[in-house]
Amino acid sequence: MHAHDDPHDHGEGHSHSHSHSHGVTGDSERRVFVVMLLTGGFMLAEVAGGVLSGSLALLADAGHMLTDFAALALAWLAFRLTRRPADAQRSYGWYRFEVLAAFVNGLSLFVIAGFITFEALHRLSEPVPVSGGPMLVIAGLGLVVNAAAFWILRRGAGGESENLNLRGAMVHVLGDLLGSVAAIAAAVVILWTGWYPIDPILSVLVVLLILRSAWIVVRESGHILLEGTPTGIDAARIGAALRSVPGVTDVHHVHAWSLTGERKLLTLHAVVEDDADHTATLSAIDRVLRERFGIDHATVQIERGDCIHAPKPAS
Known part of the structure:
Protein backbone atom coordinates (compact mmCIF):
# COMPACT_ATOMS: atom_id res chain seq x y z
CA MET A 1 0.00 0.00 0.00
CA HIS A 2 1.18 3.50 -0.77
CA ALA A 3 0.42 6.43 1.51
CA HIS A 4 0.84 10.12 0.78
CA ASP A 5 0.53 12.96 3.26
CA ASP A 6 -0.92 16.15 1.86
CA PRO A 7 1.07 19.40 1.74
CA HIS A 8 -0.42 20.51 5.05
CA ASP A 9 1.96 18.03 6.70
CA HIS A 10 4.93 18.85 4.47
CA GLY A 11 5.93 15.21 4.31
CA GLU A 12 5.42 11.97 2.49
CA GLY A 13 5.56 8.33 3.57
CA HIS A 14 5.29 4.98 1.86
CA SER A 15 4.50 1.49 3.02
CA HIS A 16 4.24 -1.55 0.76
CA SER A 17 2.09 -4.62 1.24
CA HIS A 18 1.49 -5.98 -2.22
CA SER A 19 2.96 -8.43 -4.68
CA HIS A 20 3.27 -8.22 -8.46
CA SER A 21 2.99 -11.98 -9.05
CA HIS A 22 -0.71 -12.72 -8.66
CA GLY A 23 -2.51 -15.37 -10.68
CA VAL A 24 0.20 -16.29 -13.17
CA THR A 25 2.16 -19.50 -12.64
CA GLY A 26 4.67 -21.47 -14.62
CA ASP A 27 2.35 -24.49 -14.30
CA SER A 28 -0.47 -22.74 -16.17
CA ALA A 48 -7.67 -34.18 -43.87
CA GLY A 49 -10.71 -35.97 -42.44
CA GLY A 50 -13.07 -33.16 -43.38
CA VAL A 51 -11.81 -33.08 -46.97
CA LEU A 52 -12.06 -36.87 -47.35
CA SER A 53 -15.55 -37.12 -45.81
CA GLY A 54 -16.97 -33.83 -47.08
CA SER A 55 -18.16 -32.99 -43.54
CA LEU A 56 -18.82 -29.34 -42.73
CA ALA A 57 -18.82 -30.19 -39.04
CA LEU A 58 -15.24 -31.49 -39.30
CA LEU A 59 -14.02 -28.67 -41.55
CA ALA A 60 -15.73 -26.06 -39.38
CA ALA A 71 -5.62 -18.15 -29.42
CA LEU A 72 -3.69 -20.60 -27.26
CA ALA A 73 -0.42 -19.27 -28.68
CA LEU A 74 -1.55 -15.76 -27.70
CA ALA A 75 -2.52 -16.98 -24.22
CA TRP A 76 0.86 -18.70 -23.84
CA LEU A 77 2.64 -15.52 -24.99
CA ALA A 78 0.63 -13.52 -22.43
CA PHE A 79 1.79 -15.81 -19.63
CA ARG A 80 5.38 -15.40 -20.83
CA LEU A 81 5.13 -11.61 -20.96
CA THR A 82 3.56 -11.27 -17.51
CA ARG A 83 6.68 -12.85 -16.03
CA ARG A 84 8.71 -9.87 -17.16
CA PRO A 85 9.53 -7.38 -14.40
CA ALA A 86 8.17 -3.86 -14.31
CA ASP A 87 10.33 -1.19 -15.91
CA ALA A 88 10.39 2.57 -16.41
CA GLN A 89 7.95 2.36 -19.33
CA ARG A 90 5.56 -0.16 -17.71
CA SER A 91 5.37 0.39 -13.95
CA TYR A 92 2.91 -2.51 -13.59
CA GLY A 93 4.84 -4.76 -15.96
CA TRP A 94 2.96 -6.70 -18.67
CA TYR A 95 0.05 -7.95 -16.54
CA ARG A 96 -2.60 -6.17 -18.59
CA PHE A 97 -1.49 -8.08 -21.73
CA GLU A 98 -3.22 -11.22 -20.45
CA VAL A 99 -6.52 -9.30 -20.29
CA LEU A 100 -5.96 -8.04 -23.83
CA ALA A 101 -5.28 -11.63 -24.96
CA ALA A 102 -8.54 -12.80 -23.38
CA PHE A 103 -10.44 -9.97 -25.10
CA VAL A 104 -8.98 -10.82 -28.52
CA ASN A 105 -9.64 -14.54 -28.01
CA GLY A 106 -13.26 -13.84 -27.08
CA LEU A 107 -13.80 -11.64 -30.13
CA SER A 108 -12.28 -14.29 -32.41
CA LEU A 109 -14.99 -16.72 -31.31
CA PHE A 110 -17.65 -14.34 -32.65
CA VAL A 111 -15.86 -14.24 -36.01
CA ILE A 112 -15.69 -18.04 -36.10
CA ALA A 113 -19.36 -18.30 -35.15
CA GLY A 114 -20.34 -15.99 -37.99
CA PHE A 115 -18.37 -18.01 -40.53
CA ILE A 116 -19.80 -21.35 -39.39
CA THR A 117 -23.37 -20.01 -39.37
CA PHE A 118 -22.99 -18.58 -42.89
CA GLU A 119 -21.62 -21.85 -44.24
CA ALA A 120 -24.29 -23.88 -42.42
CA LEU A 121 -27.11 -21.83 -43.95
CA HIS A 122 -25.58 -22.36 -47.37
CA ARG A 123 -25.43 -26.13 -46.85
CA LEU A 124 -28.97 -26.25 -45.56
CA SER A 125 -30.16 -24.69 -48.83
CA GLU A 126 -27.88 -26.95 -50.88
CA PRO A 127 -27.17 -30.20 -48.95
CA VAL A 128 -23.78 -31.79 -49.61
CA PRO A 129 -23.22 -35.58 -49.33
CA VAL A 130 -21.12 -36.52 -46.28
CA SER A 131 -19.19 -39.75 -45.65
CA GLY A 132 -20.35 -40.77 -42.19
CA GLY A 133 -17.67 -43.43 -41.55
CA PRO A 134 -14.51 -41.30 -41.84
CA MET A 135 -16.34 -38.43 -40.18
CA LEU A 136 -17.15 -40.61 -37.15
CA VAL A 137 -13.56 -41.85 -36.79
CA ILE A 138 -11.99 -38.38 -36.98
CA ALA A 139 -14.63 -36.83 -34.70
CA GLY A 140 -14.11 -39.64 -32.16
CA LEU A 141 -10.37 -38.99 -32.08
CA GLY A 142 -11.09 -35.27 -31.79
CA LEU A 143 -13.29 -35.88 -28.79
CA VAL A 144 -10.45 -37.72 -27.02
CA VAL A 145 -7.90 -35.00 -27.83
CA ASN A 146 -10.20 -32.12 -26.87
CA ALA A 147 -11.36 -33.81 -23.68
CA ALA A 148 -7.72 -34.31 -22.68
CA ALA A 149 -6.91 -30.68 -23.51
CA PHE A 150 -9.88 -29.39 -21.52
CA TRP A 151 -8.96 -31.59 -18.56
CA ILE A 152 -5.37 -30.30 -18.63
CA LEU A 153 -6.51 -26.68 -18.53
CA ARG A 154 -9.31 -27.29 -16.04
CA ARG A 155 -6.98 -29.11 -13.67
CA GLY A 156 -4.50 -26.26 -13.95
CA ALA A 157 -7.10 -23.56 -13.24
CA GLY A 158 -7.37 -24.33 -9.51
CA GLY A 159 -7.12 -21.03 -7.68
CA GLU A 160 -6.72 -19.20 -10.99
CA SER A 161 -10.37 -19.55 -12.02
CA GLU A 162 -10.53 -15.75 -12.15
CA ASN A 163 -7.62 -15.54 -14.61
CA LEU A 164 -9.26 -14.28 -17.81
CA ASN A 165 -6.39 -15.42 -19.99
CA LEU A 166 -6.77 -19.01 -18.81
CA ARG A 167 -10.56 -18.83 -19.03
CA GLY A 168 -10.37 -17.49 -22.59
CA ALA A 169 -8.19 -20.43 -23.58
CA MET A 170 -10.62 -22.84 -21.88
CA VAL A 171 -13.59 -21.41 -23.79
CA HIS A 172 -11.82 -22.08 -27.09
CA VAL A 173 -11.02 -25.66 -26.08
CA LEU A 174 -14.59 -26.15 -24.81
CA GLY A 175 -15.83 -25.05 -28.23
CA ASP A 176 -13.62 -27.69 -29.85
CA LEU A 177 -14.92 -30.32 -27.42
CA LEU A 178 -18.55 -29.50 -28.22
CA GLY A 179 -17.71 -29.44 -31.92
CA SER A 180 -16.37 -33.00 -31.70
CA VAL A 181 -19.51 -34.13 -29.87
CA ALA A 182 -21.67 -32.53 -32.57
CA ALA A 183 -19.63 -34.14 -35.35
CA ILE A 184 -20.00 -37.58 -33.73
CA ALA A 185 -23.75 -37.10 -33.38
CA ALA A 186 -24.04 -35.93 -36.99
CA ALA A 187 -22.00 -38.90 -38.25
CA VAL A 188 -24.22 -41.37 -36.38
CA VAL A 189 -27.38 -39.81 -37.79
CA ILE A 190 -25.97 -39.80 -41.33
CA LEU A 191 -24.88 -43.44 -41.10
CA TRP A 192 -28.24 -44.44 -39.68
CA THR A 193 -30.64 -42.34 -41.74
CA GLY A 194 -28.64 -40.69 -44.53
CA TRP A 195 -30.06 -37.29 -43.53
CA TYR A 196 -27.29 -34.85 -44.43
CA PRO A 197 -28.81 -31.59 -43.05
CA ILE A 198 -28.04 -32.79 -39.51
CA ASP A 199 -24.39 -31.82 -40.12
CA PRO A 200 -24.93 -28.03 -40.54
CA ILE A 201 -27.77 -28.01 -37.97
CA LEU A 202 -25.52 -29.38 -35.24
CA SER A 203 -22.75 -27.00 -36.31
CA VAL A 204 -25.05 -24.04 -35.61
CA LEU A 205 -26.05 -25.59 -32.27
CA VAL A 206 -22.38 -25.69 -31.22
CA VAL A 207 -22.05 -22.03 -32.22
CA LEU A 208 -24.95 -21.08 -29.95
CA LEU A 209 -23.44 -23.02 -27.05
CA ILE A 210 -20.02 -21.34 -27.24
CA LEU A 211 -21.26 -17.79 -27.86
CA ARG A 212 -22.50 -17.35 -24.28
CA SER A 213 -19.10 -18.21 -22.81
CA ALA A 214 -17.37 -16.04 -25.41
CA TRP A 215 -19.60 -13.11 -24.50
CA ILE A 216 -18.79 -13.48 -20.79
CA VAL A 217 -15.04 -13.40 -21.48
CA VAL A 218 -15.36 -10.39 -23.83
CA ARG A 219 -17.59 -8.51 -21.39
CA GLU A 220 -15.34 -9.07 -18.37
CA SER A 221 -12.06 -8.39 -20.18
CA GLY A 222 -13.55 -5.29 -21.85
CA HIS A 223 -14.70 -4.03 -18.45
CA ILE A 224 -11.16 -4.38 -17.11
CA PRO A 230 -14.36 -4.54 -9.97
CA THR A 231 -17.31 -6.73 -9.04
CA GLY A 232 -18.12 -6.53 -5.34
CA ILE A 233 -16.36 -3.20 -4.84
CA ASP A 234 -18.60 -0.28 -3.82
CA ALA A 235 -17.18 3.14 -2.97
CA ALA A 236 -19.93 3.87 -0.44
CA VAL A 245 -11.14 3.17 11.65
CA PRO A 246 -9.92 5.08 14.74
CA GLY A 247 -8.61 8.50 13.75
CA VAL A 248 -10.33 8.60 10.33
CA THR A 249 -12.97 11.33 10.02
CA ASP A 250 -13.77 11.18 6.31
CA VAL A 251 -13.03 9.20 3.15
CA HIS A 252 -13.53 10.51 -0.38
CA HIS A 253 -12.19 10.38 -3.94
CA VAL A 254 -12.47 6.57 -3.90
CA HIS A 255 -11.51 5.04 -7.26
CA ALA A 256 -11.26 1.28 -7.87
CA TRP A 257 -10.26 -0.66 -10.98
CA SER A 258 -8.54 -3.92 -11.94
CA LEU A 259 -5.12 -4.64 -13.37
CA THR A 260 -6.19 -8.23 -14.14
CA GLY A 261 -9.21 -10.33 -13.27
CA GLU A 262 -7.66 -11.25 -9.92
CA ARG A 263 -5.89 -8.04 -9.00
CA LYS A 264 -7.88 -5.06 -7.71
CA LEU A 265 -6.38 -1.59 -7.35
CA LEU A 266 -7.65 1.36 -5.33
CA THR A 267 -6.90 5.02 -4.62
CA LEU A 268 -8.59 7.18 -2.00
CA HIS A 269 -8.21 10.22 0.24
CA ALA A 270 -8.56 9.70 4.00
CA VAL A 271 -8.98 12.68 6.31
CA VAL A 272 -7.56 11.94 9.77
CA GLU A 273 -7.58 13.73 13.10
CA ASP A 274 -4.68 16.08 13.81
CA ASP A 275 -3.31 13.88 16.57
CA ALA A 276 -3.83 10.57 14.73
CA ASP A 277 -0.82 8.27 14.46
CA HIS A 278 0.08 8.14 10.76
CA THR A 279 1.53 4.62 10.69
CA ALA A 280 -1.14 3.04 12.90
CA THR A 281 -3.97 4.63 10.91
CA LEU A 282 -2.49 3.55 7.60
CA SER A 283 -2.02 -0.01 8.87
CA ALA A 284 -5.64 -0.13 10.02
CA ILE A 285 -6.86 1.12 6.64
CA ASP A 286 -4.70 -1.47 4.92
CA ARG A 287 -6.11 -4.25 7.10
CA VAL A 288 -9.73 -3.28 6.39
CA LEU A 289 -9.16 -3.09 2.63
CA ARG A 290 -7.39 -6.45 2.59
CA GLU A 291 -9.66 -8.43 4.89
CA ARG A 292 -13.06 -7.02 3.94
CA PHE A 293 -12.63 -6.15 0.27
CA GLY A 294 -9.72 -8.30 -0.95
CA ILE A 295 -7.68 -5.27 -2.02
CA ASP A 296 -3.96 -5.54 -1.32
CA HIS A 297 -2.71 -2.76 -3.57
CA ALA A 298 -4.00 0.69 -2.60
CA THR A 299 -2.71 4.23 -2.77
CA VAL A 300 -3.99 6.27 0.17
CA GLN A 301 -3.57 10.01 0.48
CA ILE A 302 -3.66 11.05 4.14
CA GLU A 303 -5.10 14.52 4.72
CA ARG A 304 -5.57 16.75 7.74
CA GLY A 305 -8.05 19.57 7.40
CA ASP A 306 -9.69 20.44 4.08
CA CYS A 307 -9.07 18.30 1.00
CA ILE A 308 -6.57 19.99 -1.31
CA HIS A 309 -8.73 18.88 -4.28
CA ALA A 310 -11.98 20.29 -2.89
CA PRO A 311 -13.91 22.57 -5.30
CA LYS A 312 -12.85 26.20 -5.02
CA PRO A 313 -15.62 28.57 -3.84
CA ALA A 314 -17.06 30.87 -6.48
CA SER A 315 -15.53 34.33 -6.38
Missing part, protein backbone atom coordinates in the same frame (compact mmCIF):
# COMPACT_ATOMS: atom_id res chain seq x y z
CA GLU A 29 1.98 -21.59 -18.82
CA ARG A 30 3.16 -25.16 -19.38
CA ARG A 31 -0.40 -26.49 -19.54
CA VAL A 32 -1.42 -23.93 -22.15
CA PHE A 33 1.68 -24.80 -24.20
CA VAL A 34 0.88 -28.56 -24.12
CA VAL A 35 -2.74 -27.91 -25.12
CA MET A 36 -1.55 -25.62 -27.92
CA LEU A 37 0.55 -28.46 -29.36
CA LEU A 38 -2.32 -30.95 -29.04
CA THR A 39 -4.72 -28.58 -30.77
CA GLY A 40 -2.35 -27.74 -33.62
CA GLY A 41 -1.46 -31.38 -34.25
CA PHE A 42 -5.02 -32.65 -34.36
CA MET A 43 -6.17 -29.70 -36.45
CA LEU A 44 -4.16 -31.10 -39.37
CA ALA A 45 -5.84 -34.50 -38.96
CA GLU A 46 -9.29 -32.88 -38.93
CA VAL A 47 -8.59 -30.94 -42.12
CA ASP A 61 -14.19 -27.58 -36.29
CA ALA A 62 -10.79 -27.70 -38.00
CA GLY A 63 -11.12 -24.00 -38.82
CA HIS A 64 -12.14 -23.38 -35.23
CA MET A 65 -9.11 -25.33 -34.04
CA LEU A 66 -6.85 -23.23 -36.29
CA THR A 67 -8.01 -20.06 -34.57
CA ASP A 68 -7.84 -21.91 -31.24
CA PHE A 69 -4.23 -22.74 -31.94
CA ALA A 70 -3.57 -19.04 -32.52
CA LEU A 225 -9.60 -2.71 -20.16
CA LEU A 226 -12.00 0.22 -19.64
CA GLU A 227 -10.90 0.32 -15.98
CA GLY A 228 -14.39 -0.38 -14.69
CA THR A 229 -15.07 -0.91 -11.01
CA ARG A 237 -19.27 0.60 1.43
CA ILE A 238 -15.52 1.20 1.44
CA GLY A 239 -16.02 4.72 2.77
CA ALA A 240 -18.37 3.54 5.52
CA ALA A 241 -15.94 0.78 6.55
CA LEU A 242 -12.92 3.08 6.69
CA ARG A 243 -14.73 5.79 8.65
CA SER A 244 -14.95 3.27 11.47
Whole structure:
Protein backbone atom coordinates (compact mmCIF):
# COMPACT_ATOMS: atom_id res chain seq x y z
CA MET A 1 0.00 0.00 0.00
CA HIS A 2 1.18 3.50 -0.77
CA ALA A 3 0.42 6.43 1.51
CA HIS A 4 0.84 10.12 0.78
CA ASP A 5 0.53 12.96 3.26
CA ASP A 6 -0.92 16.15 1.86
CA PRO A 7 1.07 19.40 1.74
CA HIS A 8 -0.42 20.51 5.05
CA ASP A 9 1.96 18.03 6.70
CA HIS A 10 4.93 18.85 4.47
CA GLY A 11 5.93 15.21 4.31
CA GLU A 12 5.42 11.97 2.49
CA GLY A 13 5.56 8.33 3.57
CA HIS A 14 5.29 4.98 1.86
CA SER A 15 4.50 1.49 3.02
CA HIS A 16 4.24 -1.55 0.76
CA SER A 17 2.09 -4.62 1.24
CA HIS A 18 1.49 -5.98 -2.22
CA SER A 19 2.96 -8.43 -4.68
CA HIS A 20 3.27 -8.22 -8.46
CA SER A 21 2.99 -11.98 -9.05
CA HIS A 22 -0.71 -12.72 -8.66
CA GLY A 23 -2.51 -15.37 -10.68
CA VAL A 24 0.20 -16.29 -13.17
CA THR A 25 2.16 -19.50 -12.64
CA GLY A 26 4.67 -21.47 -14.62
CA ASP A 27 2.35 -24.49 -14.30
CA SER A 28 -0.47 -22.74 -16.17
CA GLU A 29 1.98 -21.59 -18.82
CA ARG A 30 3.16 -25.16 -19.38
CA ARG A 31 -0.40 -26.49 -19.54
CA VAL A 32 -1.42 -23.93 -22.15
CA PHE A 33 1.68 -24.80 -24.20
CA VAL A 34 0.88 -28.56 -24.12
CA VAL A 35 -2.74 -27.91 -25.12
CA MET A 36 -1.55 -25.62 -27.92
CA LEU A 37 0.55 -28.46 -29.36
CA LEU A 38 -2.32 -30.95 -29.04
CA THR A 39 -4.72 -28.58 -30.77
CA GLY A 40 -2.35 -27.74 -33.62
CA GLY A 41 -1.46 -31.38 -34.25
CA PHE A 42 -5.02 -32.65 -34.36
CA MET A 43 -6.17 -29.70 -36.45
CA LEU A 44 -4.16 -31.10 -39.37
CA ALA A 45 -5.84 -34.50 -38.96
CA GLU A 46 -9.29 -32.88 -38.93
CA VAL A 47 -8.59 -30.94 -42.12
CA ALA A 48 -7.67 -34.18 -43.87
CA GLY A 49 -10.71 -35.97 -42.44
CA GLY A 50 -13.07 -33.16 -43.38
CA VAL A 51 -11.81 -33.08 -46.97
CA LEU A 52 -12.06 -36.87 -47.35
CA SER A 53 -15.55 -37.12 -45.81
CA GLY A 54 -16.97 -33.83 -47.08
CA SER A 55 -18.16 -32.99 -43.54
CA LEU A 56 -18.82 -29.34 -42.73
CA ALA A 57 -18.82 -30.19 -39.04
CA LEU A 58 -15.24 -31.49 -39.30
CA LEU A 59 -14.02 -28.67 -41.55
CA ALA A 60 -15.73 -26.06 -39.38
CA ASP A 61 -14.19 -27.58 -36.29
CA ALA A 62 -10.79 -27.70 -38.00
CA GLY A 63 -11.12 -24.00 -38.82
CA HIS A 64 -12.14 -23.38 -35.23
CA MET A 65 -9.11 -25.33 -34.04
CA LEU A 66 -6.85 -23.23 -36.29
CA THR A 67 -8.01 -20.06 -34.57
CA ASP A 68 -7.84 -21.91 -31.24
CA PHE A 69 -4.23 -22.74 -31.94
CA ALA A 70 -3.57 -19.04 -32.52
CA ALA A 71 -5.62 -18.15 -29.42
CA LEU A 72 -3.69 -20.60 -27.26
CA ALA A 73 -0.42 -19.27 -28.68
CA LEU A 74 -1.55 -15.76 -27.70
CA ALA A 75 -2.52 -16.98 -24.22
CA TRP A 76 0.86 -18.70 -23.84
CA LEU A 77 2.64 -15.52 -24.99
CA ALA A 78 0.63 -13.52 -22.43
CA PHE A 79 1.79 -15.81 -19.63
CA ARG A 80 5.38 -15.40 -20.83
CA LEU A 81 5.13 -11.61 -20.96
CA THR A 82 3.56 -11.27 -17.51
CA ARG A 83 6.68 -12.85 -16.03
CA ARG A 84 8.71 -9.87 -17.16
CA PRO A 85 9.53 -7.38 -14.40
CA ALA A 86 8.17 -3.86 -14.31
CA ASP A 87 10.33 -1.19 -15.91
CA ALA A 88 10.39 2.57 -16.41
CA GLN A 89 7.95 2.36 -19.33
CA ARG A 90 5.56 -0.16 -17.71
CA SER A 91 5.37 0.39 -13.95
CA TYR A 92 2.91 -2.51 -13.59
CA GLY A 93 4.84 -4.76 -15.96
CA TRP A 94 2.96 -6.70 -18.67
CA TYR A 95 0.05 -7.95 -16.54
CA ARG A 96 -2.60 -6.17 -18.59
CA PHE A 97 -1.49 -8.08 -21.73
CA GLU A 98 -3.22 -11.22 -20.45
CA VAL A 99 -6.52 -9.30 -20.29
CA LEU A 100 -5.96 -8.04 -23.83
CA ALA A 101 -5.28 -11.63 -24.96
CA ALA A 102 -8.54 -12.80 -23.38
CA PHE A 103 -10.44 -9.97 -25.10
CA VAL A 104 -8.98 -10.82 -28.52
CA ASN A 105 -9.64 -14.54 -28.01
CA GLY A 106 -13.26 -13.84 -27.08
CA LEU A 107 -13.80 -11.64 -30.13
CA SER A 108 -12.28 -14.29 -32.41
CA LEU A 109 -14.99 -16.72 -31.31
CA PHE A 110 -17.65 -14.34 -32.65
CA VAL A 111 -15.86 -14.24 -36.01
CA ILE A 112 -15.69 -18.04 -36.10
CA ALA A 113 -19.36 -18.30 -35.15
CA GLY A 114 -20.34 -15.99 -37.99
CA PHE A 115 -18.37 -18.01 -40.53
CA ILE A 116 -19.80 -21.35 -39.39
CA THR A 117 -23.37 -20.01 -39.37
CA PHE A 118 -22.99 -18.58 -42.89
CA GLU A 119 -21.62 -21.85 -44.24
CA ALA A 120 -24.29 -23.88 -42.42
CA LEU A 121 -27.11 -21.83 -43.95
CA HIS A 122 -25.58 -22.36 -47.37
CA ARG A 123 -25.43 -26.13 -46.85
CA LEU A 124 -28.97 -26.25 -45.56
CA SER A 125 -30.16 -24.69 -48.83
CA GLU A 126 -27.88 -26.95 -50.88
CA PRO A 127 -27.17 -30.20 -48.95
CA VAL A 128 -23.78 -31.79 -49.61
CA PRO A 129 -23.22 -35.58 -49.33
CA VAL A 130 -21.12 -36.52 -46.28
CA SER A 131 -19.19 -39.75 -45.65
CA GLY A 132 -20.35 -40.77 -42.19
CA GLY A 133 -17.67 -43.43 -41.55
CA PRO A 134 -14.51 -41.30 -41.84
CA MET A 135 -16.34 -38.43 -40.18
CA LEU A 136 -17.15 -40.61 -37.15
CA VAL A 137 -13.56 -41.85 -36.79
CA ILE A 138 -11.99 -38.38 -36.98
CA ALA A 139 -14.63 -36.83 -34.70
CA GLY A 140 -14.11 -39.64 -32.16
CA LEU A 141 -10.37 -38.99 -32.08
CA GLY A 142 -11.09 -35.27 -31.79
CA LEU A 143 -13.29 -35.88 -28.79
CA VAL A 144 -10.45 -37.72 -27.02
CA VAL A 145 -7.90 -35.00 -27.83
CA ASN A 146 -10.20 -32.12 -26.87
CA ALA A 147 -11.36 -33.81 -23.68
CA ALA A 148 -7.72 -34.31 -22.68
CA ALA A 149 -6.91 -30.68 -23.51
CA PHE A 150 -9.88 -29.39 -21.52
CA TRP A 151 -8.96 -31.59 -18.56
CA ILE A 152 -5.37 -30.30 -18.63
CA LEU A 153 -6.51 -26.68 -18.53
CA ARG A 154 -9.31 -27.29 -16.04
CA ARG A 155 -6.98 -29.11 -13.67
CA GLY A 156 -4.50 -26.26 -13.95
CA ALA A 157 -7.10 -23.56 -13.24
CA GLY A 158 -7.37 -24.33 -9.51
CA GLY A 159 -7.12 -21.03 -7.68
CA GLU A 160 -6.72 -19.20 -10.99
CA SER A 161 -10.37 -19.55 -12.02
CA GLU A 162 -10.53 -15.75 -12.15
CA ASN A 163 -7.62 -15.54 -14.61
CA LEU A 164 -9.26 -14.28 -17.81
CA ASN A 165 -6.39 -15.42 -19.99
CA LEU A 166 -6.77 -19.01 -18.81
CA ARG A 167 -10.56 -18.83 -19.03
CA GLY A 168 -10.37 -17.49 -22.59
CA ALA A 169 -8.19 -20.43 -23.58
CA MET A 170 -10.62 -22.84 -21.88
CA VAL A 171 -13.59 -21.41 -23.79
CA HIS A 172 -11.82 -22.08 -27.09
CA VAL A 173 -11.02 -25.66 -26.08
CA LEU A 174 -14.59 -26.15 -24.81
CA GLY A 175 -15.83 -25.05 -28.23
CA ASP A 176 -13.62 -27.69 -29.85
CA LEU A 177 -14.92 -30.32 -27.42
CA LEU A 178 -18.55 -29.50 -28.22
CA GLY A 179 -17.71 -29.44 -31.92
CA SER A 180 -16.37 -33.00 -31.70
CA VAL A 181 -19.51 -34.13 -29.87
CA ALA A 182 -21.67 -32.53 -32.57
CA ALA A 183 -19.63 -34.14 -35.35
CA ILE A 184 -20.00 -37.58 -33.73
CA ALA A 185 -23.75 -37.10 -33.38
CA ALA A 186 -24.04 -35.93 -36.99
CA ALA A 187 -22.00 -38.90 -38.25
CA VAL A 188 -24.22 -41.37 -36.38
CA VAL A 189 -27.38 -39.81 -37.79
CA ILE A 190 -25.97 -39.80 -41.33
CA LEU A 191 -24.88 -43.44 -41.10
CA TRP A 192 -28.24 -44.44 -39.68
CA THR A 193 -30.64 -42.34 -41.74
CA GLY A 194 -28.64 -40.69 -44.53
CA TRP A 195 -30.06 -37.29 -43.53
CA TYR A 196 -27.29 -34.85 -44.43
CA PRO A 197 -28.81 -31.59 -43.05
CA ILE A 198 -28.04 -32.79 -39.51
CA ASP A 199 -24.39 -31.82 -40.12
CA PRO A 200 -24.93 -28.03 -40.54
CA ILE A 201 -27.77 -28.01 -37.97
CA LEU A 202 -25.52 -29.38 -35.24
CA SER A 203 -22.75 -27.00 -36.31
CA VAL A 204 -25.05 -24.04 -35.61
CA LEU A 205 -26.05 -25.59 -32.27
CA VAL A 206 -22.38 -25.69 -31.22
CA VAL A 207 -22.05 -22.03 -32.22
CA LEU A 208 -24.95 -21.08 -29.95
CA LEU A 209 -23.44 -23.02 -27.05
CA ILE A 210 -20.02 -21.34 -27.24
CA LEU A 211 -21.26 -17.79 -27.86
CA ARG A 212 -22.50 -17.35 -24.28
CA SER A 213 -19.10 -18.21 -22.81
CA ALA A 214 -17.37 -16.04 -25.41
CA TRP A 215 -19.60 -13.11 -24.50
CA ILE A 216 -18.79 -13.48 -20.79
CA VAL A 217 -15.04 -13.40 -21.48
CA VAL A 218 -15.36 -10.39 -23.83
CA ARG A 219 -17.59 -8.51 -21.39
CA GLU A 220 -15.34 -9.07 -18.37
CA SER A 221 -12.06 -8.39 -20.18
CA GLY A 222 -13.55 -5.29 -21.85
CA HIS A 223 -14.70 -4.03 -18.45
CA ILE A 224 -11.16 -4.38 -17.11
CA LEU A 225 -9.60 -2.71 -20.16
CA LEU A 226 -12.00 0.22 -19.64
CA GLU A 227 -10.90 0.32 -15.98
CA GLY A 228 -14.39 -0.38 -14.69
CA THR A 229 -15.07 -0.91 -11.01
CA PRO A 230 -14.36 -4.54 -9.97
CA THR A 231 -17.31 -6.73 -9.04
CA GLY A 232 -18.12 -6.53 -5.34
CA ILE A 233 -16.36 -3.20 -4.84
CA ASP A 234 -18.60 -0.28 -3.82
CA ALA A 235 -17.18 3.14 -2.97
CA ALA A 236 -19.93 3.87 -0.44
CA ARG A 237 -19.27 0.60 1.43
CA ILE A 238 -15.52 1.20 1.44
CA GLY A 239 -16.02 4.72 2.77
CA ALA A 240 -18.37 3.54 5.52
CA ALA A 241 -15.94 0.78 6.55
CA LEU A 242 -12.92 3.08 6.69
CA ARG A 243 -14.73 5.79 8.65
CA SER A 244 -14.95 3.27 11.47
CA VAL A 245 -11.14 3.17 11.65
CA PRO A 246 -9.92 5.08 14.74
CA GLY A 247 -8.61 8.50 13.75
CA VAL A 248 -10.33 8.60 10.33
CA THR A 249 -12.97 11.33 10.02
CA ASP A 250 -13.77 11.18 6.31
CA VAL A 251 -13.03 9.20 3.15
CA HIS A 252 -13.53 10.51 -0.38
CA HIS A 253 -12.19 10.38 -3.94
CA VAL A 254 -12.47 6.57 -3.90
CA HIS A 255 -11.51 5.04 -7.26
CA ALA A 256 -11.26 1.28 -7.87
CA TRP A 257 -10.26 -0.66 -10.98
CA SER A 258 -8.54 -3.92 -11.94
CA LEU A 259 -5.12 -4.64 -13.37
CA THR A 260 -6.19 -8.23 -14.14
CA GLY A 261 -9.21 -10.33 -13.27
CA GLU A 262 -7.66 -11.25 -9.92
CA ARG A 263 -5.89 -8.04 -9.00
CA LYS A 264 -7.88 -5.06 -7.71
CA LEU A 265 -6.38 -1.59 -7.35
CA LEU A 266 -7.65 1.36 -5.33
CA THR A 267 -6.90 5.02 -4.62
CA LEU A 268 -8.59 7.18 -2.00
CA HIS A 269 -8.21 10.22 0.24
CA ALA A 270 -8.56 9.70 4.00
CA VAL A 271 -8.98 12.68 6.31
CA VAL A 272 -7.56 11.94 9.77
CA GLU A 273 -7.58 13.73 13.10
CA ASP A 274 -4.68 16.08 13.81
CA ASP A 275 -3.31 13.88 16.57
CA ALA A 276 -3.83 10.57 14.73
CA ASP A 277 -0.82 8.27 14.46
CA HIS A 278 0.08 8.14 10.76
CA THR A 279 1.53 4.62 10.69
CA ALA A 280 -1.14 3.04 12.90
CA THR A 281 -3.97 4.63 10.91
CA LEU A 282 -2.49 3.55 7.60
CA SER A 283 -2.02 -0.01 8.87
CA ALA A 284 -5.64 -0.13 10.02
CA ILE A 285 -6.86 1.12 6.64
CA ASP A 286 -4.70 -1.47 4.92
CA ARG A 287 -6.11 -4.25 7.10
CA VAL A 288 -9.73 -3.28 6.39
CA LEU A 289 -9.16 -3.09 2.63
CA ARG A 290 -7.39 -6.45 2.59
CA GLU A 291 -9.66 -8.43 4.89
CA ARG A 292 -13.06 -7.02 3.94
CA PHE A 293 -12.63 -6.15 0.27
CA GLY A 294 -9.72 -8.30 -0.95
CA ILE A 295 -7.68 -5.27 -2.02
CA ASP A 296 -3.96 -5.54 -1.32
CA HIS A 297 -2.71 -2.76 -3.57
CA ALA A 298 -4.00 0.69 -2.60
CA THR A 299 -2.71 4.23 -2.77
CA VAL A 300 -3.99 6.27 0.17
CA GLN A 301 -3.57 10.01 0.48
CA ILE A 302 -3.66 11.05 4.14
CA GLU A 303 -5.10 14.52 4.72
CA ARG A 304 -5.57 16.75 7.74
CA GLY A 305 -8.05 19.57 7.40
CA ASP A 306 -9.69 20.44 4.08
CA CYS A 307 -9.07 18.30 1.00
CA ILE A 308 -6.57 19.99 -1.31
CA HIS A 309 -8.73 18.88 -4.28
CA ALA A 310 -11.98 20.29 -2.89
CA PRO A 311 -13.91 22.57 -5.30
CA LYS A 312 -12.85 26.20 -5.02
CA PRO A 313 -15.62 28.57 -3.84
CA ALA A 314 -17.06 30.87 -6.48
CA SER A 315 -15.53 34.33 -6.38
